[in-house]
Amino acid sequence: MSAPLEPEVGALLEEAQRAFRKEFGSEPTLAVSAPGRVNLIGEHTDYNDGLVLPMALELVTVLVGVPRLDGLISLVTTSEYADEPRRVEFPLPTADQPLEPGMPRWANYVKGVIQHYPASPLPGFSAVVTSSVPLGGGLSSSASLEVATYTFLQQLCPDSVAAVMRAQVCQQAEHSFAGVPCGIMDQLISLFGQKGHALLIDCRSLETCPVPLSDPGVAVLITNSNVRHSLGSSEYPIRRRQCESAAKALGKKSLREVDMKDLEARKELLTKEEFRRARHVVGEIQRTSEAAAALSTSNYKTFGRLMVESHNSLRDDYEVSCPELDQLVTLALSVSGVYGSRMTGGGFGGCTVTLLEADAATRVMKHIQDQYKGTATFYLSKAADGAKVQPL
Ligand code: GLA
DSSP: OOOOOOHHHHHHHHHHHHHHHHHHSSOOOEEEEEEEEEEEEOTTOGGGTOEEEEEEEEEEEEEEEEEESSSEEEEEEOSOOTTOOSEEEEEOOOSSSOOOOOSSGGGHHHHHHHHHOSSSOOOEEEEEEEEOSOTTSSSOHHHHHHHHHHHHHHHHSOOOSOHHHHHHHHHHHHHHHHOOOOOSHHHHHHHHOOTTEEEEEETTTTEEEEEEOOOTTEEEEEEEEEEEOTHHHHHHHHHHHHHHHHHHHTTOSSGGGOOHHHHHHTGGGSOHHHHHHHHHHHHHHHHHHHHHHHHHTTOHHHHHHHHHHHHHHHHHTSOOOOHHHHHHHHHHHTSTTEEEEEEESSOSEEEEEEEEEGGGHHHHHHHHHHHOSSOOEEEEOOOBOOOEEOOO
16 A cells, blocks of 8 residues: 655645646656755855755655657646746757757756766656746745656666765756756755754765754744845855855865854955855854754754844845845744744745744734735745655
């Protein structure tokens, strides 16, 4: 007997199966899912070889499909992407004709993973993509699509690479097909999330350590600001460069190798801006280590304080917050039963994450709904598993 499906995944799978029948006139034989993520703390540290503490969400991207023999790949999405076609078809890549990014943009994440997939020969396939991860909401809708694609390709042509290499292939797809020089956090957590746990990831050694997060008295509330400032995409690579040049000026391989005392003592080697960026990263790595220890002893007060310090540092030193995220954090913190709140993900819009007593959640959502100047959307998700093959 197959294990019962989580309701979220079950409904999505049915939607994807229905769409598959309609588009391709047959039954899909394969199905996979990969989750979005929320990062509890450790922001903008992954590309500095630092520590991060994300958890996988119950929000997932699913892919259902069948292999085909004509060397073509046919993809359909049930999600709405402004003005982009929902169906696309292209041939398998060859050495002479590799895949290249193009339109529709949503398919680039799938193409990128196919292009970089480390096993062969891949057959063609038809597939439908469906997702409950909000698009562009800072909850890693793109990483969940990359990881779902990878997991789907494994069913067509098994790979034999080390587990972390799978995350690196998906990251490579994002770099070269979506043009985003992201770190490794989103892909690692989407692959290796564990139900009831956050995952402490050391982005230097790529070691992961599950930290229990299943206390029924505590909840994680995600609040979507429903804004995404266009600045985000241009500022991310700038932050990355500033961190690299700060590390170089200090004679280090990365900011992971720098401690706060060292940074303060050699401040004059950096521009004022580089110093503030580095102060965020060095402080955030320290906070993430303390937060993981606090979580493992159920010290939610300390965890919450570190979340607030993280937000303030992202706002003031790293300058990746925005008025909407700041307002959501302030509103959450003014309600009793809230341990801490902060922006999560790349910034410039997207979501906040709030740690709170489970029975405070309704109060907090109501307060935010009444006071927030925009329209907020809420997700109360438990820590979920990473990518899976789903029974059909
Ligand atoms: C985005 C990137 C991640 C990470 C975060 C910031 O989500 O994809 O790699 O850098 O921003 O912590």
